[in-house]
Amino acid sequence: PEQWRISHRVGDKRITMRLGLTSFKHVGVFPEQSSNWEYIYNKTKELVEKARQENKPKPKILNLFAYTGAASLAAKAAGADVTHLDSVKQVVTWARTNMELSNLDNVRWIVEDALKFAKREAKRGNVYQGIILDPPAYGHGPDGEKWKLDECLFDILGCVKQILAPTDSFMVLNLYSNGYSAVLGETIVKQAFGLKSEQDYKSLDFGELVLKDRFGKNLPLSVVVRLSK
Numbered sequence: 001p002e003q004w005r006i007s008h009r010v011g012d013k014r015i016t017m018r019l020g021l022t023s024f025k026h027v028g029v030f031p032e033q034s035s036n037w038e039y040i041y042n043k044t045k046e047l048v049e050k051a052r053q054e055n056k057p058k059p060k061i062l063n064l065f066a067y068t069g070a071a072s073l074a075a076k077a078a079g080a081d082v083t084h085l086d087s088v089k090q091v092v093t094w095a096r097t098n099m100e101l102s103n104l105d106n107v108r109w110i111v112e113d114a115l116k117f118a119k120r121e122a123k124r125g126n127v128y129q130g131i132i133l134d135p136p137a138y139g140h141g142p143d144g145e146k147w148k149l150d151e152c153l154f155d156i157l158g159c160v161k162q163i164l165a166p167t168d169s170f171m172v173l174n175l176y177s178n179g180y181s182a183v184l185g186e187t188i189v190k191q192a193f194g195l196k197s198e199q200d201y202k203s204l205d206f207g208e209l210v211l212k213d214r215f216g217k218n219l220p221l222s223v224v225v226r227l228s229k
Contacts, residue, residue, distance in 0.1 A: 005101065008034065008070075011041040013077035016101040017070060018094070028068045028094065032209040032221045033134075036172055037074040039226060040132060043170045044078035047129050050168065057081075059129035062121075062163070064114040064156075069095030069107075071132050071172075076104045080130065085110040085117055087142045113141035115152055118159035129169045131160050137177035149177050157192035167229055174209070175223040182206045185225040193227070202228040 003020040006029065015037075019028040040061075047059040061075040062083045068091055072084040076099070086092050089111045099107050110117065114135070133156070139147040157173075164171055175185055186206040195201055206225045210218040 008037075010034075010037050010074045010077060011045060013041070014102070015070065015073040015077060015098070015104075017068065017073075017098045018101060029070060030067075030221070032211050033070060033174070035209060036132075036174065036224060036226075037070055040071055040130070040170075040172060041074040041078045043228065044075045044080045044130060047168060048079040059168075060127075061130040061132070062128040063132040064118070065134045065136065066095065066132070067091055067134065069098050071134070072107055073098060073102050073104060075130060075132075076107055077102070081106075081108070083108040083110060083128075085112055085114060087111065087113055087140070087147075089142070111142055113143075113145055113147075115156050115159065116141075118156055118163060122159050122162040127163055127165050129165050130171070131164050131169075132172045133157075133160065134174040134176075137179075149175075150179065154188060154192055157189065161193050164229070169229045171225075171227045173225040173227075175225075176221075180223050182208055182223050182225075185223045189225045189227060195227075200229075204228075 003018060005016055005018050007014055007016045017029055044061060051059055058081045061080045063072045064085050066072055066084045066086045069084055072082050076082045084095055084107050092109050092111050135149050137149045204227050208220045209222045209224050210220050212218055
C-alpha cells in the first residue's frame with residue numbers, strides 16, 4: 001500500500017506511526033533508532049519523576065532534525081514538554097499525524113533551521129533537560145540554506161552545550177555521515193562540551209546502531225553518542 005501504520009512499544013507506552021512511500025525513498029521511520037527511543041523514554045521518565053518529587057516543572061526536551069517524530073513521541077509519552085523542530089514543513093505535519101495516532105498531544109512544532117534556532121535559544125537563556133540531534137550529512141533549511149554537517153557540527157554542539165541544563169540532563173547525537181566513527185563522535189562531543197574527566201558527566205556512551213538481517217549479520221547504519229549529566 002502507499003500508506004500503512006506500525007505500532008511500537010517504548011517503555012510501558014505504545015507509539016503509532018503512519019508510514020508511506022515517498023519520492024525521496026524514505027518510509028517515515030528508521031527502525032535501528034528504537035534503542036535511542038528507549039533511552040530517551042527512560043531518561044525522560046527519570047527526570048519527570050524527579051521533577052514531580054521536587055515539585056518542579058516538567059522537564060523540557062528539544063528534538064532537532066526531528067523528522068517524523070518517533071523520538072519526540074518517546075519523550076512525550078514519558079511525560080515531558082517536547083519541542084519538535086525540522087526544516088521541512090511536510091515532515092513536521094507528518095509528525096503531528098503520528099502524535100495524534102499515538103493519542104498524545106501538546107507537542108510544540110517548529111519549522112526552522114536547527115542551528116539558527118539553537119543560537120536564538122542560547123541568546124534567550126532558554127534551557128532544556130534533554131536534547132536530541134539527528135542531523136543529515138547534507139540538506140537545506142526552510143529558506144534554502146545549504147546544510148553540510150562537516151562544516152557546522154562543532155558549532156551546533158557548542159550551542160547545544162549552552163542550552164542543555166548542566167545537571168539532570170541528557171543529549172543524544174546520531175550521525176549518519178559515513179565520515180564519522182563512534183570514537184570520533186565521542187571525541188567531538190567531549191571537545192564541544194569541554195568534558196575533561198569522568199567527573200564532568202554521569203555517563204558517556206558511544207557506538208553503532210545496527211539492524212540484524214535474516215542471516216544473522218549486523219548491518220551498521222549510524223553512529224550514536226549519548227551523554228548524561
